[in-house]
Amino acid sequence: xxxLVAGPQGLRVEVLEPSxxxxxxxxxxxxxxxxxxxxxxxxxxxxxGAAVLRLGQGWRxxxxxxxxxxxxxxxxxxxxxxxxxxxxxxxxxxx
Numbered sequence: 001x002x003x004l005v006a007g008p009q010g011l012r013v014e015v016l017e018p019s020x021x022x023x024x025x026x027x028x029x030x031x032x033x034x035x036x037x038x039x040x041x042x043x044x045x046x047x048x049g050a051a052v053l054r055l056g057q058g059w060r061x062x063x064x065x066x067x068x069x070x071x072x073x074x075x076x077x078x079x080x081x082x083x084x085x086x087x088x089x090x091x092x093x094x095x
Contacts, residue, residue, distance in 0.1 A: 010055035064091035
């Protein structure tokens, strides 16, 4: 994700394995402000390799702080284990 400053974001997802994914979804939720809206992004997978959602393509992380990130995918044999991490979104007003 870039720029990881509150506001519009861009995203590049690279899929190395398995190569036969049927769907990929990324769920982002701010962890410090429970009332702020999160996002669920269905990542377009047209070929093996990478999917790109360009900066300003309609999604934003408007709350600075820690965001949880959960990635779910479905392959030919069903759901794959969820991958989880977190990212820190900076405050554009901070010096």
